Amino acid sequence: MEFHPQLQQATLIKRYKRFLADVVTPSGEELTLHCPNTGAMTGCATPGDTVWYSTSANQKRKYAHTWELTETQNGDFICVNTLQANNVVKEGLRENLFPELSGYNTILSEVKYGAERSRIDFMLQADCKVNCYIEVKSVTLSQQGCGYFPDAVSLRGQKHLRELMNVVLQGERAVLLFAVLHSAITQVSPARHIDAKYAQLLCEAQQCGVEIIAYKAELSAAGLTLTSPLPVCL
Template sequence: MEYFPALQPARLIKRYKRFLADVITPQGETLTIHCANTGAMTGCATPGDTVWYSTSDSLTRKYPHSWELTQTQQGHWICVNTLRANQLVREAIQADIITSLTGYTSLQAEVKYGAERSRIDFLLQADNRRNCYIEVKSVTLLERGKGYFPDAVTVRGQKHLRELAKIAENGERAVLFFAVLHSGIEDVSPARHIDAQYAELLAQAQQSGTEILCYKAQFSPDGLSLQKSLEVKL
């Protein structure tokens, strides 16, 4: 995934109202930019960090600039735009980077499924193969040198695990895909200390046959790509 036009840097003043952040450019101009991440963003939004933002040419947007990356004062890169995780996974599947997900002829996004009226991020299909349901989660929480998901209690995420477990029990492929969008993370574990129910459901989903994949992004202000497979420690 390439950023075009190239991202621009600014220093973070503060994030507020979940969707907004104030930054100051190298030229001294203060901008209010849009933040597409409604989560806790723990460790991703420290005042003084470098924000890399994109600019839309849409004439209807109130805030034309969007927060894409954080470059922390510790030297880490983080993709805070949660919309990018699905884009990166789609590109990696189509480029055959995810070896366990090759050989499918059809990829559909946001397909309705499940007893709890969910939408799966991606549905892969091919003749004479089981359907493959893929739920994507963006991982950005780094604590004490370890990566964790989620960074806040996620009722929605719990529902997705129940749905995936049912898919696997019914004989189809169910995949939970962790897209690691933090350069400092080298392995991922469920954040039991944050959402114990999610951690328990994750273990149950795996026991039911749900596959867990984890790939880490390679970062630059010019673009992102998923390249490196990481271990998930349950």
């Protein structure tokens, strides 16, 4: 997935109010960006990091610029725009990049399902196959090369695991796909130290038959693509 138009570079001053960030451009201009990430963003928003941002042509937007990537002072790239996780997974599904998810001819997005009134990120369909429900989670929290999810207590994430288990119990296929959007991550684990309930439910989901996979993105200011599977260590 390529960024169009090309991303612009700035230096992070601070992130605040969850949705806003102040940066300074190479020319010295200060801008306020929209931050499309409500998480803790631990390690992704250190003052002095390089920020790569997009600009919208929509004149009605209060903040025209959107924070897309962080390039840390150690040289790691992180996609902080959580919306991009679904975009890059959808591209991968269309291009048949995931061997585990091949053999389907229809991709549906944001399908309502479940007893807890959820929307599944993707549903795959094919003749003579049960439906495949795919929940996508973006992983950006890196600690000593391990990627952890979630980066804050996630009641929504817990709900999605319960919904996926019910899908399996109903005889259909359920997949949790971790989109790893941090260049330093080499494996993925549940963040027990942050959300012990989520970690417990993840183990229960695997035992129930929910498939858990992780794919790492190749990231740069030009774009991002999911390229290689990573181990998931529960």
